[in-house]
Amino acid sequence: MPRIFRTLALAMLVLAGSLSAGAADNDREQMRGLDEQVQEVKSDVLGISAELSRLEEKLLYPSNTQVAVFIALAAGDPMRLDAVQIQIDGQLVAHYIYSFKELDALRKGGVQRIYAGNVTTGEHKIEVSLNGKLEGGGDYSQAGSFAFQKGIEPKLVGLTLAGPGSGRPAIEIGDW
Amino acid sequence: MTRRAPARLLVLGLAASLAAAPASGSDLRDLYFGEALFHANQGLYFDALQRLDTELAQHHGLDEPQYDSLHFHIGAAEFDVGDFELNYRMHHRAGRAIRAVLEGNVEESVRNEAAYRLARIHFQKDQPEDALHALSRIQGEVPEKIRDDLEFLRANVYMALGRPHDAVEVLSKLQRADSLAGFAAYNLGVALLQDGQTLEAIEQLDRAGQVTSGERGAVAIRDKANLILGTMLFESAEYERAYQSLDRVRLEGPFSNQALLRAGWAEVSAGNYERALVPWNILAKREMTDAAVQEALLAAPFAYGKLEVHGRAALMYGQALEAYTHELDRVDASIDSIRKGNFLKALIREEIRQDEDWVIRLRELPETPETYYLMALLASHDFQTALSNYLDLEDLRKRLESWKTSFDSFEDIIEVRRQNYEPLLPDVDADFRELDSQIKLRMEQREHLDRRLQGMLTAPRPEYLATADERIISERLDDLEEKLADSANPAEQALRARIAHLRGALTWRLRTEYHERLTEAHEHLAGLNTVIGAMTERYQSLVRTRQAATHSYVGYDVQITQLRRRVGEAQERVNRLMARQGHLLETVAINELKARRERLDAYQAKARYAVADSYDRAARLQADARPDAGQGSVQTGDQNASDDVQPGGVSQ
Numbered sequence: 030m031p032r033i034f035r036t037l038a039l040a041m042l043v044l045a046g047s048l049s050a051g052a053a054d055n056d057r058e059q060m061r062g063l064d065e066q067v068q069e070v071k072s073d074v075l076g077i078s079a080e081l082s083r084l085e086e087k088l089l090y091p092s093n094t095q096v097a098v099f100i101a102l103a104a105g106d107p108m109r110l111d112a113v114q115i116q117i118d119g120q121l122v123a124h125y126i127y128s129f130k131e132l133d134a135l136r137k138g139g140v141q142r143i144y145a146g147n148v149t150t151g152e153h154k155i156e157v158s159l160n161g162k163l164e165g166g167g168d169y170s171q172a173g174s175f176a177f178q179k180g181i182e183p184k185l186v187g188l189t190l191a192g193p194g195s196g197r198p199a200i201e202i203g204d205w
Numbered sequence: 206m207t208r209r210a211p212a213r214l215l216v217l218g219l220a221a222s223l224a225a226a227p228a229s230g231s232d233l234r235d236l237y238f239g240e241a242l243f244h245a246n247q248g249l250y251f252d253a254l255q256r257l258d259t260e261l262a263q264h265h266g267l268d269e270p271q272y273d274s275l276h277f278h279i280g281a282a283e284f285d286v287g288d289f290e291l292n293y294r295m296h297h298r299a300g301r302a303i304r305a306v307l308e309g310n311v312e313e314s315v316r317n318e319a320a321y322r323l324a325r326i327h328f329q330k331d332q333p334e335d336a337l338h339a340l341s342r343i344q345g346e347v348p349e350k351i352r353d354d355l356e357f358l359r360a361n362v363y364m365a366l367g368r369p370h371d372a373v374e375v376l377s378k379l380q381r382a383d384s385l386a387g388f389a390a391y392n393l394g395v396a397l398l399q400d401g402q403t404l405e406a407i408e409q410l411d412r413a414g415q416v417t418s419g420e421r422g423a424v425a426i427r428d429k430a431n432l433i434l435g436t437m438l439f440e441s442a443e444y445e446r447a448y449q450s451l452d453r454v455r456l457e458g459p460f461s462n463q464a465l466l467r468a469g470w471a472e473v474s475a476g477n478y479e480r481a482l483v484p485w486n487i488l489a490k491r492e493m494t495d496a497a498v499q500e501a502l503l504a505a506p507f508a509y510g511k512l513e514v515h516g517r518a519a520l521m522y523g524q525a526l527e528a529y530t531h532e533l534d535r536v537d538a539s540i541d542s543i544r545k546g547n548f549l550k551a552l553i554r555e556e557i558r559q560d561e562d563w564v565i566r567l568r569e570l571p572e573t574p575e576t577y578y579l580m581a582l583l584a585s586h587d588f589q590t591a592l593s594n595y596l597d598l599e600d601l602r603k604r605l606e607s608w609k610t611s612f613d614s615f616e617d618i619i620e621v622r623r624q625n626y627e628p629l630l631p632d633v634d635a636d637f638r639e640l641d642s643q644i645k646l647r648m649e650q651r652e653h654l655d656r657r658l659q660g661m662l663t664a665p666r667p668e669y670l671a672t673a674d675e676r677i678i679s680e681r682l683d684d685l686e687e688k689l690a691d692s693a694n695p696a697e698q699a700l701r702a703r704i705a706h707l708r709g710a711l712t713w714r715l716r717t718e719y720h721e722r723l724t725e726a727h728e729h730l731a732g733l734n735t736v737i738g739a740m741t742e743r744y745q746s747l748v749r750t751r752q753a754a755t756h757s758y759v760g761y762d763v764q765i766t767q768l769r770r771r772v773g774e775a776q777e778r779v780n781r782l783m784a785r786q787g788h789l790l791e792t793v794a795i796n797e798l799k800a801r802r803e804r805l806d807a808y809q810a811k812a813r814y815a816v817a818d819s820y821d822r823a824a825r826l827q828a829d830a831r832p833d834a835g836q837g838s839v840q841t842g843d844q845n846a847s848d849d850v851q852p853g854g855v856s857q
Contacts, residue, residue, distance in 0.1 A: 056793050060591055063786055067594045068297050070778050071251075074601050077771050078255045079262075081608055084764055088615055091753055099236045134246030140239025150746075181749065185236050 094147035095183040098123065098155070100190065102135045108169060108192025109162040110135065115144055116156040122146055140187070150179050157200050159190050171199035234277040235260070245285070250293035251600065257286050261302070280306065280315055284322050291329055294593060300326040307342070317343045321355045328358060333365035353382040357389060360396065369399035387416045387423030391430045403437075410434040414453055427453075428460040435467055444475035462488060462497035469504055478511040493532055494578050496804070502528055503808055503815070510819060515826060519819035526812040529805050536802045539577050543794055549787045551576050552592065553599045582797050591790045598783045605776045612769050615761070622758040630754065637747065644744060651733060658726055667715035670722040675711060682708050 086095070098115055102108075110132055115123040123144040127135075135141060158172040169192060177186055187203040233239045237260050245253035261282060264275045275282060283302040290299035303326065306319040324339035340359055347355060356375050363372035376393040379385055390413035397406035413430035416423060435451035438444075448471045454464035465484035472481035485508065488501035506521035542548065582588045657669060671679065685704050689697050715722075 056789060056796070059789055060594075063782065063789065064294075064590065064594060065297070066778075066782055067598060067786070068295050070601065070775065070782060071293065071295055071597065072298060073771075073778075074604065074775050075251070075255055075258065077608070077768065077775060078251075078604070079259050080764075081611070081768060082255065082259065084615070084761070084768065085611075088618065088757070088761065091756070093749055093753060097236075099239070101233065101239060130247045131243075134243050137242070137246045138233065138239070139243025139246045140233060140236050141243050142236075142240050187236055 090145055090147060090183075092183045093181045094149065094179075096144075096146055096148045096153075096179060097142055097183065097185050098144040099185065099187045100125075100135070100141045100143050101139075101187060103189055103191035103195045103197050104138070106136075106190075106192050106195045107164045108190075108195075110159060110190060111162065112160045113143065113190070114158045117144075117146070117148065118153050119156075148179050148184070150181060152176055152178055155186060155202070157188055159200065161192070163192060164194075169193070173198075173200035173202075175202045177202070235274040238275055238278050238282055241282075241285070241289075245289055245292075248292075250289050251604075254286065254289045254293060254295075257282060257289065261286060280311070280318075284318070287322055287326055291326060294590075294597070296326075296330045299330070313345045314348050317345065317347045318351055321347075321351055321358065324362070325358055328362055328365070333362050336362045337366065353379060353384055357382075357385055357392075360392060364392070364396055364399065369396045372396040373400055373402075386418045386420065387413065387426040387430075390416055391426045394430060394434075398437075407434065407437060410437070411450070414450055424455070425459060428455055428458045428464070432460045432464050432467070435464065435471065439467060439471050439474065442474070444471045447471040448475075448480075456487070462491060462495050466497040466501055466504070469501070469508070473504075473508060473511070478508045481508045492580075493528060494535075494581055496581065496801075499529070499532070499805065499808060503811060506815065506819070510815075510822070513822075513826070515819045515823035519816055519823055522812050522816040522819055526809060526816055529809040529812055533802065533805050533809065535577050536798050536805060540795055540798050540802075543791050543798070546791075548576065548791060548794060549595070552595065552790075578794075578798055578801065581801070582794055585793070585797065588790070588793050588797070591786060591793060595783065595786045595790055598779055598786060602776070602779050602783060605772050605779060608772050609769070609776070612765055612772075615765060619758045619761055622754075626754045626758065630751075633751065637751065641744075644740065648737070651730075651737060654733075655730060658723070658730060661723060665719060665723075667712075667719045667722075670719065670726060671715055675715070679708075679711060682711070 090097075096117070098117075100113055102110065110127055112124070112126045114121065114125075125141075125143055131141070154174060154176055156172065156174045159170065161169045163169050171190075177184065189197070189201040189203065191197040191199055191201070193199070237256060241253045241257040241260065244250070244256060260275055264270050264273050264279065264282075267273055270276055270279075283306045286302045287299050290296075300323055303319050303323045307316060307323065311319070320339050320342040324336040327333070327336035327339055336358070340355075340362065343355070356379055360372040360375040360379070363369070363375065373393065373396045376389055376396055379389040380393065382389055390409065394406050394410035394413050397403075397409055410430045411434060414427055414434055416427050416430075418424060418427070431450045431453045435447045435454075438447035438450060448468055451464045451468040451471060454460050456465075465488040469481040469483075469485040469488070472478070472484075482505060485501045485505040488498055489505050491498045493499065502525035503522075506518040506525065509515070509518035509521060583592070660666075661669060668679075682704050686701070689701050689704070692698070692701075
C-alpha cells in the first residue's frame with residue numbers, strides 16, 4: 030500500500046492539470062490561433078485609439094486654447110492623498126477622489142492628467158486644494174493659488190503634492 | 206513533476222522581476238510619459254500603451270528630438286513600451302522598440318540593458334534560443350540594478366534549453382542576491398534535480414524551504430519548495446522528513462491543501478494513522494470544490510478504518526458519499542449553466558471585477574452554479590490565457606462601443622460650430638480684408654522709411670530730415686527766390702541776400718543737427734517697430750482665431766467617416782473573436798468539469814462500497830466484543846478489504 034501512495038503522490042504533481050490530454054491539445058491549438066488573432070485586433074484597436082485621441086484633441090482642445098493639469102506626488106512621501114480639487118479662474122474644473130490603486134500608481138511615479146480643457150491666451154489663476162491623511166492618521170488639508178500664463182501653444186500645468194514631512198512645499202506648480 | 210515545475214517557477218520569477226521596477230517620478234521631465242506610467246502602474250496597459258505609443262511616435266517624428274521633453278526618458282520609454290506590450294499579452298509586438306535601442310548609437314550599459322530586456326521578452330515568448338542569442342550580445346559594463354536579474358534570466362534560459370548543468374553553475378552564484386530571495390534557491394534545487402543530482406537537490410530544496418522573507422512571492426515559492434521536497438522525500442520513503450517539510454507549508458497559502466493531503470499520506474506510509482488524521486481533518490473542512498479536499502473526505506475515514514474505528518469510518522464514508530453526491534449535482538449544474546451561456550456573462554460582470562478577490566466573490570454569489578469551479582479552472586494555464594483574452598476582448602468591445610457614440614457627439618459639436626460661425630464669417634472676412642489693406646499700406650510706408658534711413662547712413666541727405674516747418678520755410682524761400690530772380694532793383698537784391706542768408710541758416714541747422722536728427726529718426730523707427738510688432742501680433746492672433754473658427758468645423762468629415770468604418774470593422778472582428786474565444790472557454794471549462802465529474806463518480810463509488818464495508822466491520826467488531834462472541838464466529842471478510850477503498854486508487 031505505501032508503494033501505491035508513493036506513486037499516487039508523485040502522480041499528483043506530474044499529472045496535475047493534464048487529465049484530458051487529447052482534448053486539451055486540440056483546445057490549446059485553437060487557443061494559440063485565437064491568441065494571435067487577439068493580438069492583431071489589439072494592435073488595430075490601439076491604432077484606432079491613437080487616431081481618435083488625436084482627433085479628439087484637435088476638435089475639443091485646440092492647441093491655442095488647450096490647458097492640461099497634471100498631478101504628481103513628491104517622491105517617497107507617505108502622505109495618503111484622498112482628494113484634489115482644482116479651480117481655474119474661479120471655476121471648479123476638477124474634483125477627484127483617489128482609489129487605493131490610483132494612489133499607489135501615483136506613489137510609484139505615475140502622473141495623473143486630472144483635467145484637460147480650454148482657456149484663452151493670457152494670464153490665468155489656478156487654485157488647488159488637497160485633502161489627505163498623514164502617516165499617523167491625522168487629517169491633512171492644504172490649498173494654494175498660482176498664476177500661469179497661457180500662450181498660443183498647449184499649456185501643461187504640473188502640480189506636485191507633498192506632505193509636511195517631505196521638506197517640500199505642500200503644493201508646487203511646475204511648467205512643462 | 207520536474208519537467209513541468211521550471212516553466213511555472215520561471216514565470217513566477219519573471220513576474221517578480223518585472224514588477225520590481227517601479228518608475229521614479231522624482232525627476233520626471235515629460236508629463237505624458239508620467240501619465241503612461243500612471244496607467245501602467247494600475248495595470249491599465251491599453252491606456253498606457255496608447256499614451257506611450259503616441260508620445261514615442263511624436264518624438265521620433267521630430268526634426269530635433271533632443272529638444273523634446275521625452276528625450277530625457279527615451280531609454281526608459283523604449284524599454285517600458287516593451288514591458289507594457291508583454292503585460293498586455295502582445296508578444297508579437299513586444300521587443301520592437303527595444304531592438305531599435307540595440308541598433309541605435311547608445312552607451313554600452315544602455316545597450317546591455319536593452320539586450321537583457323530583449324532576452325526577457327524572447328523568453329516570455331517561449332523562444333529560449335533567441336533569448337540566449339540576445340544575452341550573448343551583452344558585453345562589458347552591465348548596470349548594477351539588473352546584474353542579478355540578468356543572471357537569473359540566463360539560468361532560466363539554460364533550464365528551458367535543457368542545460369540544467371549550466372543553470373546550476375549560474376544559480377549557485379546567485380544565492381546571496383536579496384532581490385531573488387527564495388526564487389534563486391528554489392530554481393537551483395530544480396536545476397540540480399534536472400541535472401540528476403538528486404541528493405544535492407534535496408539539500409538545496411531544504412534550504413529553499415527555510416528561506417526567511419516577508420515578500421509574498423518569496424513566501425509562495427518557499428511553500429512550493431517544501432511541497433516538492435516533501436513529495437520527493439515521500440517517494441524516497443523518508444516519511445518523517447517528508448512530513449516535516451510538508452509541515453512547513455503555510456496553512457493559508459495556495460499550496461496548503463496539497464501539502465496537508467500529502468502530509469497525511471506521509472504519516473499513513475509511516476504507519477502513523479492517528480497523526481494522518483490531523484492534516485486530513487483540517488483539509489476535510491475546506492472548500493469542497495478543491496480536488497485535495499475531495500480526496501481528504503475519503504482519506505480520513507480510511508485512516509479511521511486502519512485504526513479499527515470502523516463506526517466512525519462508516520459515518521465519515523457516509524458523509525463523504527453525501528458530499529460527493531451533492532458535489533456531483535453542483536458539477537452537473539455548473540456544466541448545464543455554462544452550456545446556457547451564464548458562465549461568460551458572470552465573468553464579465555463589472556461589479557465583480559472591481560474587487561481584487563473577484564474569483565472568490567464569483568464563487569460565493571448565490572444562484573451562479575456556473576462559477577463554483579472557477580478557482581479550480583483558473584489553476585490551468587490554458588484556461589487563464591483563454592480567460593485573459595476573453596476579458597481583454599470584452600474591454601475592447603466596450604471601448605469600441607463607446608467610441609461609436611463619440612462620433613455622433615463629435616458630429617453634433619461640428620454642426621453647432623458650423624451653424625454658429627458660417628453666418629458670422631462673411632462680415633468678419635470683409636472687415637478683415639479692409640483692415641488688411643490698411644495694414645499693408647502702413648507696412649509699405651514703414652519699409653520705405655526704413656530703406657531711406659539705411660541709405661542715409663552711407664549717403665547723407667540732411668533735407669530728408671527737415672521738419673514740416675522747415676520744409677515750408679524752404680519752399681517759401683524757393684518761391685521768393687523765383688519771384689526775385691530777374692529783378693535788378695537794389696532793394697530786392699538786398700532781399701535776395703537775406704533769402705540766401707536765411708537759406709544758409711536753414712542749411713546750417715539741417716547739416717549741424719543732421720546726426721542728432723538721424724539718431725532721433727532711427728529711434729522713432731524703433732518705436733514704430735514696437736507698435737508694428739504689437740499690431741502684427743494682433744493681426745496674427747486674428748488670423749489664427751479666424752483659422753481656428755474654420756478648423757473647428759471644417760475637414761473632419763473624411764477622418765470621422767474613416768474612423769467610424771474602422772471602428773465598425775474592429776467591432777465585427779472583436780465580436781467574432783469573442784464568440785470563438787468564449788466558446789473555447791466554455792469547452793475548456795466543461796472538459797475540466799467533466800474530468801472532475803469522473804473523479805467524483807469514482808470517489809462516490811468507492812465511498813458507497815466503503816460505507817457498507819465499514820458498517821460490516823463495525824458490526825463484526827461489536828459482535829466480537831460480546832462475551833459469547835468467541836464461540837462459533839466465522840471470519841468471512843478479508844481483513845484488509847478496506848484497502849480497496851483507499852482514495853489512492855482513484856486519485857488523479
